[in-house]
Amino acid sequence: MDVLVIGAGAAGLTTAISLAEAGLSVTVRTAELPGQTTSVAAGAVWGAVKVGPPERALAWGRTGLEVLSKLAAEPGTGVRMAAGREISRAPFEPYYWMRLLPDLRPCEPSELPGGFSAGWFYTAPLVTMPVYLEYLRDRFERAGGSLEVSAVTSLTGLAGAAPVIVNCSGAAAFDLVPDPAVVPVRGQVVIAANPGIEEFLVNRDPEPPWIVYMFPHGSTILLGGTNEEGNWDREPRAEVADRIMTGCIAVEPRLRGAEILGHRVGLRPGRPEVRLEAEPLGDGVLWHNYGHGGAGISMSWGCAAEITQAVLG
Numbered sequence: 610m611d612v613l614v615i616g617a618g619a620a621g622l623t624t625a626i627s628l629a630e631a632g633l634s635v636t637v638r639t640a641e642l643p644g645q646t647t648s649v650a651a652g653a654v655w656g657a658v659k660v661g662p663p664e665r666a667l668a669w670g671r672t673g674l675e676v677l678s679k680l681a682a683e684p685g686t687g688v689r690m691a692a693g694r695e696i697s698r699a700p701f702e703p704y705y706w707m708r709l710l711p712d713l714r715p716c717e718p719s720e721l722p723g724g725f726s727a728g729w730f731y732t733a734p735l736v737t738m739p740v741y742l743e744y745l746r747d748r749f750e751r752a753g754g755s756l757e758v759s760a761v762t763s764l765t766g767l768a769g770a771a772p773v774i775v776n777c778s779g780a781a782a783f784d785l786v787p788d789p790a791v792v793p794v795r796g797q798v799v800i801a802a803n804p805g806i807e808e809f810l811v812n813r814d815p816e817p818p819w820i821v822y823m824f825p826h827g828s829t830i831l832l833g834g835t836n837e838e839g840n841w842d843r844e845p846r847a848e849v850a851d852r853i854m855t856g857c858i859a860v861e862p863r864l865r866g867a868e869i870l871g872h873r874v875g876l877r878p879g880r881p882e883v884r885l886e887a888e889p890l891g892d893g894v895l896w897h898n899y900g901h902g903g904a905g906i907s908m909s910w911g912c913a914a915e916i917t918q919a920v921l922g
């Protein structure tokens with residue numbers, strides 16, 4: 610084994626693929642299968658959430674945009690290019706990296722729901738996470754990688770297991786590293802039958818811990834949501850789901866009466882900045898790749914590429 614990757618969410622699987630496709634022998638070790646991770650709860654659109662450090666995040670985001678845009682052209686990946694809007698009741702500027710999107714433009718007043726005065730329209734990669742995670746796992750195994758389900762209790766205890774170990778444990782890095790800078794940011798979403806909505810919508814009005822958004826995925830639509838800092842609870846709560854439905858129906862009345870098909874909860878790995886760096890471990894190297902907050906799907910290919918270049922170099 611050349612590399613042992615801890616974690617099978619978006620960060621772990623993209624890192625494992627990148628290393629395996631570069632010719633290295635890679636094993637992923639994970640406490641949970643990909644479909645049980647935080648990653649499966651994501652919306653998931655490229656780019657709408659801020660992370661740092663800014664210069665590195667811009668480069669990671671650019672790579673993520675390129676890779677996901679290419680995957681959108683391939684059947685079976687779970688990725689497509691989708692049009693949508695970010696809206697607000699007050700003027701706002703899009704985050705600076707949104708300028709990477711060629712069709713970004715302010716919304717016309719006629720494109721805004723009642724009560725909203727500002728908005729931005731753009732087209733970006735939109736990812737159906739359960740399909741995408743299965744695609745990533747298959748691609749990793751096609752590249753010769755293997756995945757084993759078992760929890761790691763200590764990173765230092767892994768010294769000698771492989772020359773390179775990559776820690777992609779998401780919010781669990783709080784205990785595993787341990788890293789007190791990691792904060793879980795609980796996100797609960799509702800999966801409903803899609804009444805025919807084709808564009809995504811994100812309400813940028815700050816109302817913590819609530820946020821209103823909707824991401825259509827064919828016959829279903831993912832409705833959000835929450836940003837609950839410091840909350841480790843992974844069980845869906847009925848009163849939160851009710852409030853999500855009320856918030857989404859208020860901006861998109863077609864959702865009234867939509868059948869509820871399921872609930873998902875994820876713990877975004879919040880951190881002041883993404884941690885992407887290496888440290889010595891025994892005779893080998895331990896890479897850390899966690900702390901992507903609400904942007905892990907957007908950043909993962911860029912972070913994976915940086916680790917792969919360093920490992921090969």
Ligand SMILES: Cc1cc2nc3c(=O)[nH]c(=O)nc-3n(C[C@H](O)[C@H](O)[C@H](O)COP(=O)(O)OP(=O)(O)OC[C@H]3O[C@@H](n4cnc5c(N)ncnc54)[C@H](O)[C@@H]3O)c2cc1C
Nearest residue numbers: 616617618620640641648654761779796875904905906907
């Ligand atoms: C509701 C919601 C909406 C989101 N929307 C978006 C979006 O639109 N766009 C976007 O880019 N991002 C979005 N995100 C953020 C994104 O989902 C996260 O940044 C990303 O999933 C983090 O991926 P990860 O692989 O680091 O962590 P995770 O998906 O949590 O994976 C961690 C992995 O580590 C494993 N692990 C943990 N501890 C151990 C251990 N001790 N031993 C072995 N394995 C271990 C776990 O089992 C798991 O496999 C959203 C998140 C949520 C919750």
